[in-house]
Amino acid sequence: SYVLTQPPSVSVAPGQTARITCGGNNIGSKSVHWYQQKPGQAPVLVVYDDSDRPSGIPERFSGSNSGNTATLTISRVEAGDEADYYCQVWDSSSDRPGVFGGGTKLTVL
Amino acid sequence: EVQLVESGGGLVQPGGSLRLSCAASGFTFSSYEMNWVRQAPGKGLEWVSYISSSGSTIYYADSVKGRFTISRDNAKNSLYLQMNSLRAEDTAVYYCARVGRGYSYEFDYWGQGTLVTVSS
Numbered sequence: 001s002y003v004l005t006q007p008p009s010v011s012v013a014p015g016q017t018a019r020i021t022c023g024g025n026n027i028g029s030k031s032v033h034w035y036q037q038k039p040g041q042a043p044v045l046v047v048y049d050d051s052d053r054p055s056g057i058p059e060r061f062s063g064s065n066s067g068n069t070a071t072l073t074i075s076r077v078e079a080g081d082e083a084d085y086y087c088q089v090w091d092s093s094s095d096r097p098g099v100f101g102g103g104t105k106l107t108v109l
Numbered sequence: 110e111v112q113l114v115e116s117g118g119g120l121v122q123p124g125g126s127l128r129l130s131c132a133a134s135g136f137t138f139s140s141y142e143m144n145w146v147r148q149a150p151g152k153g154l155e156w157v158s159y160i161s162s163s164g165s166t167i168y169y170a171d172s173v174k175g176r177f178t179i180s181r182d183n184a185k186n187s188l189y190l191q192m193n194s195l196r197a198e199d200t201a202v203y204y205c206a207r208v209g210r211g212y213s214y215e216f217d218y219w220g221q222g223t224l225v226t227v228s229s
Contacts, residue, residue, distance in 0.1 A: 001171075030213075031211075031213030031214075031215075033213070033215040033216070035154070035216070037154075042204055042219040042220065042221050042222055043146075043154065043204070043206075043216075043219055044219070045209075045215055045216060045217050048209065048211065048213070048215035048217070049211060049213055049215070054217065084153075086153065086154050088154075088156075088215070088216070090213060090214030095168055096168060096169070096170055096171060097159065097168055097214070098144060098146075098156025098157075098159060098168070098170070098214075099156065100146075100153060100154040100155065100156060101153075102153050103153040103154065
């Protein structure tokens with residue numbers, strides 16, 4: 001089955017730019033979605049189809065996807081962005097199509 | 110307003126059964142594909158199962174195949190997960206999640222989750 005690999009943790013100072021990667025074999029050929037999860041809360045979709053934002057998500061959240069790596073970029077990081085972030089794809093060629101990355105804990109220093 | 114509300118979680122002994130429900134409102138439930146996703150304590154998200162809008166197409170993760178059954182009742186705007194032969198490793202918060210209207214299966218709305226604890 002398809003595997004997505006994320007770094008366990010990323011740290012960034014307030015006001016700086018955070019980049020969270022999601023690695024997968026030829027992931028650039030797939031649509032990647034990103035979720036933010038704060039402690040005790042359900043996940044929230046922050047980027048879908050590599051780089052689109054749902055209504056209500058700040059423009060500070062953006063995404064890209066090419067080759068074997070997709071990236072979630074958070075600009076002008078705020079304390080409220082501290083959370084776990086998960087990438088996800090749908091592997092349509094599989095009968096177990098739902099795939100999540102292991103998650104990345106974003107710490108705002 | 111889209112709402113997904115899970116229920117049915119609780120404490121169950123190993124080998125036991127439990128049925129989770131997800132009540133949907135604020136959208137035309139029968140037009141949307143749905144999923145169950147779980148999260149073990151302190152761990153990441155794990156996709157569990159998918160069901161198409163009509164219920165005709167279903168997928169399961171290897172970890173639950175043969176033990177869990179996903180279903181839906183579009184007349185009742187409800188999604189279900191029948192869990193049998195439960196194991197300690199099934200202990201998790203279970204979320205229902207709606208598939209968005211695009212074609213790449215993003216999960217655009219999630220419920221608040223229901224906790225399942227498998228322990229003797």
